[in-house]
Amino acid sequence: MCPKSWMNLCLIALFILLLSCTPQSEHNGDDSPTKLAVESYEPVDFGTFNDTILTAITDGQVWPQDPIEIVRNFINSPGARSVNILREDDRGEGADSTTVIIVEEGYEDDSLRGTWHRFRLARSPDGTWRILDVRRAYRCWRGQHQNSYSRELCP
Numbered sequence: 001m002c003p004k005s006w007m008n009l010c011l012i013a014l015f016i017l018l019l020s021c022t023p024q025s026e027h028n029g030d031d032s033p034t035k036l037a038v039e040s041y042e043p044v045d046f047g048t049f050n051d052t053i054l055t056a057i058t059d060g061q062v063w064p065q066d067p068i069e070i071v072r073n074f075i076n077s078p079g080a081r082s083v084n085i086l087r088e089d090d091r092g093e094g095a096d097s098t099t100v101i102i103v104e105e106g107y108e109d110d111s112l113r114g115t116w117h118r119f120r121l122a123r124s125p126d127g128t129w130r131i132l133d134v135r136r137a138y139r140c141w142r143g144q145h146q147n148s149y150s151r152e153l154c155p
Contacts, residue, residue: 033105034084036139038116042151044134049074057128064128067121071100074131075117081106097122098129105139111154113146114139 052073053064063069068087077083084103089095098121105114120133137149145152 033082033103033114033116033139034086034101036116036148038137038149039145040151041116041118041135041137041149044117044136046074046131046134050130053128053130057126067098067100067119067129070121070129070131071102071117071119074119074134075102075104077104079107080104080114095123097132109141111141112138113141113154114149116149 053070056064063073068085071085082105084101084105086101086103088099090097100119100121102117102119103114107113116137116139118133118135119131121129122132123129137151138145138154139149140146140154143155144150145154
């Protein structure tokens with residue numbers, strides 16, 4: 001039978017071995033899609049969508065009062081395994097402007113892994129929101145941008 005100190009040493013070694021087999025993203029989150037660098041982005045045309053917002057307001061729809069709903073209606077997603085949404089208002093209650101970042105990951109596509117969108121929106125006097133700016137970048141399954149986002153299309 002092994003001395004007790006050897007058993008403790010074996011348990012510690014087993015723990016270290018198991019920890020080293022765990023993917024890095026599971027225990028420190030450093031490579032979370034929302035934390036990756038955005039090296040470049042492309043502007044996205046949104047002008048006609050603000051017209052869609054005005055039509056929805058005229059029709060009595062409520063989604064133009066919520067920036068997240070506006071973004072959800074704008075993005076034509078190919079379907080992602082995970083979606084992260086970050087909203088930052090210019091101040092607490094009664095914000096006049098907000099930024100919404102949407103990161104979609106895990107597309108069932110052989111080249112495109114995910115997309116990053118950043119929306120800047122402003123509140124109108126009637127309490128509804130309009131888009132001021134939209135930017136988009138891509139993350140690839142292979143090639144140069146596996147761990148960052150870029151305006152470059154994936155190979």
